[in-house]
Amino acid sequence: MTTETIIANTKQMIDNLKTVCANFGLGNASSEYKIITEIFLYKFLNDKFLYEVQQADKTLKDSANVEKTLNDMSDDDYEMLMMLLPPATAKLKRKHFISYLFNHKNDEKFNELFDSTLWDISNTNLDVFSVSTGSGDKIRLFDEHLSQNVTESNRRSDFCKAMIDKLVTFSFADAFSQKYDFFATIFEYLIKDYNKDFGKYAEYYTPHSIASIIARIMVPEGTQNVTVYDPAAGSGTLVLAIAHEIGESNCTIYTQDISQKSNEFLRLNLILNNLVHSLGHVVHGDTLLSPQHLNRQKNGLMKFDYIVSNPPFNVDFSDNRDTLAGENYKERFWAGVPKVPNKKKDSMAIYQMFLQHIIFSMKENSGRAAIVVPTGFLTAGTGIPKIIREHIVKEKMLRGVISMPSNIFATTGTNVSVVFLDNTKKYDKAILMDASKLGTKVKVDGKNQRTVLSDEEIEDIISTFNNFETKDDFSVVVDYDKIEQKKCSFSAGQYFEVKIEYIELTQEEFQTKMNDYTEKLTELFAEGNALQAEILEQLKKVKYE
CATH class of the missing domain: 1.20.5 (Single alpha-helices involved in coiled-coils or other helix-helix interfaces)
Structure with a gap:
């Protein structure tokens, strides 16, 4: 079966689940994202379990009916088989199988069996598959009463039956041989209707293509045994791209995000991409107020090898502004804390806080970072942005900047740039790139306009940046002294050579x-x-x- 066919079949299964939601009055409901993602994950874990037991036991691999063979096993043999499974595989009891639910779908109060099955899977796999809150509470895989999202109690069993009917007609078996790009495509499709956060910080969606550009610029060949961090992780697109470039087994991911929904998406993303070993480092909480990743001595914040982030740009954090400006936070927020605007509190530039936090969290003499910022940050003549840029230049941390095309992010019309920092001190110059004229405008969902980069444009950006090439009206390599002379401007256009045509x-x-x-x-x-x-x-x- 071709990759295109597998993708098409998987998308069809997702569409079928959404159709069931719509038929039961849950289309566009706030709970729809939870229902779709959790049932999708249940199906994935069920099929992954069946796949892994076949790899662990040759007799199962040759079995015509794996689930029947498993059901016929003695309890001791089944328990022994569980011990042979990889740590990243969810352990399922035989009554957890989708086939078991399918065979009992006509039982009275089937919705209660459905809910209890998911809840029991959550508790059985709590140690490996849960993520944490800032206070240390465990957030389980599945909701305890998923079917209760259907308001009419007499329709809940029918809803669960309809979902099970959609799951049994599809199998992930052919997908387990697929790589990161496959699951990135499926994940984007799965959450595309739900990636609008209703939490405090708001979620900014990073396109897979931009994440790949960042990863291919940041990660040198042969990188192993490193930490990757995102303090405003969202659904995890950036950390996943970095992990894939490094190699999923060669890195550990650490994240924090204030949005519960974001963390649920991120957990699903990590599971799909063989990064279950990082789930214990996913934290739901306020990074600025209460960062949770501490060093081994527990007397300070952890420092990271790689940090990537597309933080929210402007958010009202006035409730915590004075606390963050206090003595306890001065070391981390050394450039200052934005003041509360008189009229528009939600225009507070919170990205400036994340940028300072990231610089503070980079490993000394080795840390690397890439941060998405509003392009206005590159040239702001006063205030916190200028102080941050002056610090970056003084510490010789600036590897380069890429100014992206407008609408490269479908969720914001703000012009954005990516700032690349490097603490290795091996660069005495920086490359500044203006890629704002690249790309083709396309319509997303028939309404939002988005700019899409071609494969050729992506390769041009990456090779030009990594090779420190100067190209007319596109990129320029400048030393730190010249940047200081230009008031620490990071805008490529201010360094382009002015040409006068002579005839x-x-x-x-x-x-x-x-x-x-x-x-x-x-x-x-x-x-x-x-x-x-x-x-x-x-x-x-x-x-x-």
Whole structure:
């Protein structure tokens, strides 16, 4: 089966689940995202379990009916089989199988069996598959009463039956041989209707193509055993791209995000992409107020090898503003805390806080970071942005900047740039790139306009940046002294060479052009004088009248 066919079948299964939601009045409901993602995850874990037991036991691999063979096993043999499974595989009891639910779907109160099955899977796999809140509470895989999202209690069993019917007609078996790009595509499709956060910080969706550009620029070949961090992780697109570039088994991901929904999406993303070992480092909480990732001594914040983030740009954080400006936070927020605007509190530039937090969290002499910022940050002449840029230049941390095309992010019309920082001190120059003219405008969902980069444009951006190439009106390599002279501006356009086009003319050609100009100017002056005289005449008439 081709990759295209597998993708098409998987998308069809997702659409079928959404159709069931719509038929039971849950289309566009706030709970729809939870229902769709959790049932999708249940199906994935069920099929992954069946796949892994076949890899662990050859007799199962040759079995015509794996689930029947498992059901016929003794309890001791089944328990022994569980011990052979990889740690990243969810452990399922035989009554957890989708086939078991399918065979009992006509039981009375089937919705209660459905709900209890998901809840029991959550508790059985709590240690491996849960994520944490800032206070240390465990957030389980599945909701305890998923079917209760259907308001009419007499329709809940029918709803669960309809969902199970959609799941049994599809199998993930052919998908487990697929790589990161496959699951990135499926994940984007799965959450595309739900990636609008209703939490405090708001979620900014990072396109897979931009995440890949960042990863391929940041990660050198041969990178192993490193930490990757995002303090405003959202659904995890950036950390997943970095992890894939490094190798999922060669890195550990650490994240924090204030949005519960974001963390649920992120957990699903990590599970799909073989990063279950990082789930214990996913934290639901306020990064600025209460960062949770501490060093081994527990006396300070952890420092990371790689940090990537597309933080929210402007959010009202006035409730915590004075706390963050206090003595306890001064070391981390060394450039200052934005003031509360008089009229529009939600315009507080929270990205400046995340940027300071990221710089503070980079490993000394080795940390690397890439942060999406509003392009206005590159040239702001005063305030916190300028202080941050001056610090970056003084510490020789600036590897480069890419100014992206407008609408590269479908969820915001703000022009954005990516700032690349490097703490290795190996760069004495920076590359500044203006990619704002690249890309093609396309319609997203028939309404939002988005700019899409072609494969050729993506390769041009990556190779030009990594090779520190200077290209006319596209990229320029400048040393730190020159950046300081330009008031620490990170805008490529301010460093492009101004070109004056020269045209060679003979004496006769030059004189002819000058005569033409003189003649035209004489005509224009004459017209102007005539018009002035006419206006004066009209004014005289008005005066006498």
